Amino acid sequence: MKRFMHGAAAALALALVPQLVHAQDQSISVKGGIQVKGWMGAVDAKEAKAGMTIDSAKFVTMGPGMHATTGPSSTYWNPGMKASGDYTVKATFSERAYSALNNHPHPYGIVIAGNELGTDNASYLYCAAYGNGNFIVRGFGPAPFQMNGPRGGAHPAVNKAEAKGKPVSQEIAMSVKGDKVSCTINGQEVASYTKADVTGAGKLKTTDGMVGFRMGHNTDAHIAGFTMSKN
16 A cells, blocks of 8 residues: 555656646746836737736846846837848847746847837747857747747857856847848857748748847846947
């Protein structure tokens, strides 16, 4: 009987593991909303269905830069910052404490080609880094589409935090030049595509559009040196 009870308890514990992991990965709610003048934001559709809004995350001015704490997965943009033709958008993202608000790495990075943002027809492309050495290039058109897989992949250019709670920074840039759309992390190109790869049915309307940045859920990072320039 004792052996049976021990086995039953172990089976129950194993059955609960996915539920516990899932519960830990739920988006938290962070008070604050958008406090940076001129900026707007929106949460992902699945976050909105769960009752989250952009006010469930915090985006503030901090020193010479900005700081975002989520909450739900959020995309931020400034309607006055629109890029067209050949351009580069870059910023440095710094986690003071890697993975402080979550139980596994979540990404943050640059957004380009934003059109109809804040609506059900929004389209944009982003390149984001994780503090574990991975990166992801992904878009919405308005349904999500992956450029380097659903979870991205590793690249030696992406910095790794020494451990959970340790600081880590990533300089991320996205560029459009001629027919090439590329992502550079910490000075090294990690991915590039043709315009035909990222535009068309179910993808981007165009590589022109508003620029900004994206934060995965339950993520805390400082954004410094956010700039847009012509190539």
